[in-house]
Amino acid sequence: MVSVIKVEGVGRDFTVRKKVGRLRRNAFVVTAVTDLSFVVQRGEMVGYIGPNGAGKSTTIKMLTGILVPSTGELTVAGLTPSVERTELARKIGVVFGQRTTLWWDLPLRDSFELLRRIYRVPDPRFRTNMRTFSDLLDLGPLLDTPVRQLSLGQRMRGDIAAALLHDPEVVYLDEPTIGLDVVSKSNLRDFLRETNRERGTTVLLTTHDLDDIEQICSRVMVIDHGRLVYDGGLTGLHQLGGARRTLVVDLVEPAAALELPGAETVRVEGPRQWLSFPADASAAPLIADIAERHEVADLSIREPDIEAVIKQLYTNTSAWSSPPPFVE
Amino acid sequence: MGLLYAVAHLSFRRYSTYRAATLAGIFTNCVFGVIICFTYIAVWEQNPTAGGYDVTDALTYVWLGQAMLMTVAMWSGGATDELAGRIRSGDVALDLHRPVSLLGWYLASDLGRAVYHLLSRGVAPTIVGSLLFDLRYPPDVLTWLVFALSVALAVTVSFGVRMLVSASAFWLLDDTGVKQLAAVCATFFSGLTVPLVLFPGWTREVASLLPWASYLQVPADLWLGKLTGLDVLAALGFQAIWTVILLWACHGALILANRKVVVQGG
Amino acid sequence: MASSLSAVGWNIRAYLLLARMWIRVSMTYRASFVTLTVGQFFITGLDYVGIAIMFSNVDTLAGFSFSEVAFLYGGSALCLGLADLVLGNIERLGTRIRMGTFDVMLVRPVSVFVQMCADEFALRRLGRITQAAGVFAWSITALDIDWTASRVAMLPYLVATGTVIFLAIFTLGAAVQFWTAESSELANAFTYGGSTLAHFPLTIYPREGIKALTFVIPLGFVNWYPSLFILDKPDPLGLPPAIQFAGPIAAALLSVLAAIVWRRGTRRYQSTGS
Structure with missing residues (x-):
């Protein structure tokens, strides 16, 4: 087993300025993530879940090099993200749920062409990948459609293909199935499973949809109030806090x-x-x-129903900060 | 009336939240004011009575120009831009069927914006200008009042023009070209680039008849006391006529637009 | 050295790739592209008409004739136009940060500076450049000057240094938005303000002003000092003639400053996330 992501004692604070009175502003330190430690092995598919504001996107931003951790150390594919950000960019793929990285006014094909050059994907590799994506994601008929005319599900398929075009070692998916219909969701999950099996791509996905996790992830990490409160198999989640x-x-x-x-x-x-x-x-x-x-x-x-467990987690988060973290 | 006041107030408050942007804008207005002042000093040094202005008039005109720039939203922006956005998104269909007058709603909102911009981006650069240069001020209360009225009319005329530009989005797929043309006309024919009084021969007379003259040249001439007696009324009347014509045109455009939306479903 | 050279080469290639993509986008709305390009031509053209109107009231401005001022105007507008074409939309940094789309750029294997420069690359700015170049060319023919080889050589020198100075100013103005995202208009004071200022002879300013424009904000090197040489005018500050050739030094210093501030800005973004 080779570890692709190594996170050790990572913490991240933010300074927030809040208005007090008409003109004065005081600075407060807000902790987004504390003492985060985990290792992800090559080829794992990990679900990363937690309530809004729990620290999910802060973690992803640190793993991509967008943010520097305040404390601790992390490496992705052997690189320190914030220092070697552009090198790392060639080894990772990122899908930002709601924001498309495709060129809005141009046919989907043009975006892929550009990304091919920007990521310097060798020609034969590009052709193979395009064939695979066209088959599995059914992109063929969409390639000549301007992105702005694609439906949400079609665009997400395009975005995911774009993120995988350069055969990244690690893919971060932020809410990949949000707003998709049942069929699109299921196709997308099949595709991710397939990609993972064929290429050994490591996948870290954040989601609010537990079906995503039940169907594709072998492992779940739950973050709440900036702490990892659970890291383990899906079944173990049942025992989490009062299930x-x-x-x-x-x-x-x-x-x-x-x-x-x-x-x-x-x-x-x-x-x-x-x-x-x-x-x-x-x-x-x-x-x-x-x-x-x-x-x-x-x-x-x-x-117990996992959904219920998580729902309880999301609605009743305050109860979660007190008990000691449960780690399998 | 109460509703419209509330709309204007809300708009005022909304613009006042962008404090850093306002400060940056004031700074930019001041820099341009200083640059243009030195240019005009050089012009009036050569020709001390150019356009019937003396150098003090000219310098005052510079700062009035900077003050009016955002107040009348010379380069578009303000409530009318929201309309264009809502036309593109199709949300305007809802607006057209509200029980309140669409025109009144947007005018109130734009006036709220204008008051904010006058008090911030208008007053602040003028104070800076008055500290750096010797300027001229209205001699009496009446002139101040007349000026205030003229500014209000200037904003309304500009609103009418911008509203028509935005309404063109009902018929044109892309209104950026029209918008750009409108900004060019406003900048040039308002007298922001060069005071209209410097325009040679007949071009000056033509420019003074266009609606854009009421953006800056008319209020400035009132402030500077270039107009007296009946000429004051004529100047205000000129602005008022354009106000009526443009608001009427906007009203008509919205009726046509409404018909189009009803027939084509947006 | 070789690797950093290839990095520069790669970044230029990436810039061209991105710019070409945006040109294709603008070509999908061909009618509006044509209108906007023509519009750009007229917008800046009206500045020039404004100067012409001023000259309908005076014969000279601070000792400069109409064709001499046209030369200053053309040079300044050309430099600004070229810089604006290359990286004009860098000023949208604040908006990108607010919308969260700056993060997308950070996970691409291309320098974010290059990506910001090429962002929504607007070929329509050729309209403005054409207009400025037209005035510049006309003034060159209209000027009553003995075009010696050194004067002719001074023309590309003027355009190159002026463009680099504006490039640096655009970058500085944008980099400030890492600290205050709403301040995009601040940059206008230095870019468009700087260009407007350079439309006219600096002799209209007090001596302190000219000094500041030489040693503090080196806008004087955009076109003023090269023009003194070309137009054979005396230096109002009486500085040694060498100053007329010091443009590249000023441009280099300003570029280094811009690079430092930009780098600090991106670091700050990475450490504050806002």
């Missing part, structure tokens, strides 16, 4: 809502009851407890 599983019991006879230690009865419907309990607790003692008091006809356990 709960649900035990559904079908009793033989309807009964009053069960009252058991370590579980909460959230719903009763005739003989069926729903009990919620912490995801990291075992269901066995709970089941034993119930079986002791009632006759049980059937049982099932529902795993």
